[in-house]
Amino acid sequence: MQCLECGDELSKLDNNHLLHCCSLTLHEYALRHHLPLDLLLDRDQINCEDRIDEYSSPPSQPSERARALLRGVKWSGLLRPENEFTLLPGEVRRLDLLLWDLQWLAEYGFQFRQEYRYADATHRVTSLNRLKVPTTLLQQNVDVRLSPVPPPDFLWSLAVLIAHVGELQAGYLFLQFPQQTAAETVMVESEQRGIHFKQLDAADHTDGVLLRTLRLSDTRQLLELVKGMLNEMPGVSERFYQNTPEVTVSKELVFDSAHFITDHPAKCSNLHGGRYLLHVKVRDRIDPVTGCVVDYGYLKRVATKQVIEKFDHHNLNYAAAELAWRSSTEMLCVFVWEQLIDYLPGLVELELYETTQSWCNYAGPSLETFQERGSDRLLGHFVDESLGRSPYRNLIKQKLTTLEVIGKSTG
Numbered sequence: 184m185q186c187l188e189c190g191d192e193l194s195k196l197d198n199n200h201l202l203h204c205c206s207l208t209l210h211e212y213a214l215r216h217h218l219p220l221d222l223l224l225d226r227d228q229i230n231c232e233d234r235i236d237e238y239s240s241p242p243s244q245p246s247e248r249a250r251a252l253l254r255g256v257k258w259s260g261l262l263r264p265e266n267e268f269t270l271l272p273g274e275v276r277r278l279d280l281l282l283w284d285l286q287w288l289a290e291y292g293f294q295f296r297q298e299y300r301y302a303d304a305t306h307r308v309t310s311l312n313r314l315k316v317p318t319t320l321l322q323q324n325v326d327v328r329l330s331p332v333p334p335p336d337f338l339w340s341l342a343v344l345i346a347h348v349g350e351l352q353a354g355y356l357f358l359q360f361p362q363q364t365a366a367e368t369v370m371v372e373s374e375q376r377g378i379h380f381k382q383l384d385a386a387d388h389t390d391g392v393l394l395r396t397l398r399l400s401d402t403r404q405l406l407e408l409v410k411g412m413l414n415e416m417p418g419v420s421e422r423f424y425q426n427t428p429e430v431t432v433s434k435e436l437v438f439d440s441a442h443f444i445t446d447h448p449a450k451c452s453n454l455h456g457g458r459y460l461l462h463v464k465v466r467d468r469i470d471p472v473t474g475c476v477v478d479y480g481y482l483k484r485v486a487t488k489q490v491i492e493k494f495d496h497h498n499l500n501y502a503a504a505e506l507a508w509r510s511s512t513e514m515l516c517v518f519v520w521e522q523l524i525d526y527l528p529g530l531v532e533l534e535l536y537e538t539t540q541s542w543c544n545y546a547g548p549s550l551e552t553f554q555e556r557g558s559d560r561l562l563g564h565f566v567d568e569s570l571g572r573s574p575y576r577n578l579i580k581q582k583l584t585t586l587e588v589i590g591k592s593t594g
């Protein structure tokens with residue numbers, strides 16, 4: 184097999200050759216030359232067992248930076264057990280960040296592995312980059328100090344968390360946590376520094392928590408605070424600051440609902456049902472690390488929770504107080520916008536079809552404007568406290584008996 188980087192003829196292409204020849208890993212080489220891994224690898228390179236005796240205890244106890252880093256990756260939920268190992272996975276697009284992690288995590292005995300796996304279920308050979316340590320060795324190093332030690336530097340742990348799992352959407356920072364306790368620590372410690380988060384009901388783990396910076400100013404303040412740290416980590420700043428193309432992504436949702444239009448002069452005043460089609464459109468820059476504007480899975484999860492669960496197989500008029508009077512497509516769009524904007528600050532348009540021939544488009548306020556002005560007054564007429572306070576009500580209050588008589592005579 185010929186190495187396409189140096190031209191040498193080799194019996195087997197592996198990381199041993201490639202790292203010396205071009206400093207690329209085999210997976211990167213495969214991507215650069217758009218070759219299937221299956222073609223590059225020999226059978227004896229696939230599904231190899233990692234040997235625990237190749238790992239050894241580091242000579243000294245971990246530094247403060249290493250402790251802060253380990254806490255950050257623990258918060259992120261990325262650190263996980265596999266057989267007798269604990270591992271931190273890394274994406275091939277962010278190999279340098281994983282190697283940056285390694286320079287500190289080596290103090291706990293972590294080593295880098297690129298492992299090639301074949302699974303019958305997928306019929307594909309995949310490559311996995313990971314930092315690994317035998318779990319027993321990690322525990323020895325974590326527990327090395329018997330006396331209580333103060334927690335590691337919060338900002339470093341937070342910067343590590345942001346670098347690994349932070350997502351910027353329209354200027355707001357989103358952080359997923361698999362565990363409540365980590366999210367609480369981050370919220371409390373951040374608030375002490377004047378930075379506020381909002382907890383959103385759209386975590387990607389069953390018991391997880393999703394936090395979003397409350398306002399744009401919180402994101403700016405937070406990123407300023409950890410800027411120097413993020414700059415140290417390879418490929419992290421570009422993720423948040425690099426100019427990339429802006430794209431609009433759209434998710435189509437379908438729900439079946441009944442409704443009627445109060446005081447409508449024609450047949451829409453009758454209770455009737457239909458199939459609604461909603462397009463949720465989000466516009467933002469492409470995240471250079473994920474290659475996406477927003478994860479379609481997240482978009483679907485949010486839309487299902489905030490729209491489908493509320494309206495599907497329900498009567499729109501009774502599903503939300505704001506729609507009791509008028510459940511028109513226009514009112515529904517304004518209402519749905521307010522349900523989604525907290526979760527999707529990049530929301531640019533809703534397109535709602537009541538039938539294939541009748542639809543409306545709506546571009547509502549940005550999250551920042553929505554936070555300033557609150558819910559649209561259009562939706563609030565019947566739920567507003569001012570309802571019934573007009574002096575004209577006295578005109579009918581004084582004639583209550585008359586109303587009752589009329590009621591009796593017509594009923």
Ligand SMILES: [Zn+2]
Nearest residue numbers: 186188189204
């Ligand atoms: Zn070569």
